[in-house]
Amino acid sequence: MELLFTIILVITSLLMILLVLLHKGRGGGLSDMFGGGVSSSLGGSSVAERNLDRLTIGIGGIWFATVIAMGLLLAY
Numbered sequence: 001m002e003l004l005f006t007i008i009l010v011i012t013s014l015l016m017i018l019l020v021l022l023h024k025g026r027g028g029g030l031s032d033m034f035g036g037g038v039s040s041s042l043g044g045s046s047v048a049e050r051n052l053d054r055l056t057i058g059i060g061g062i063w064f065a066t067v068i069a070m071g072l073l074l075a076y
Contacts, residue, residue: 005070012063019056024049 045053 002070002073005066005073009063009066009070012059012066015059016056016063019052019059022052023056
């Protein structure tokens, strides 16, 4: 059982890294301080961005549940 949770945790961790990197930058970061930022419209998001948000939240929920399950499993 511990092996199954470990495998799920590794897969969801890698997916979370990938999904977070796929998100479009919102500006206001370090690159804007040095003039690298171009103003972009922050208005309406596309269907693809909303689906990416939903997928990221879903995978994050699975990751969180797996971390809690691993903690409970290893506590006993």
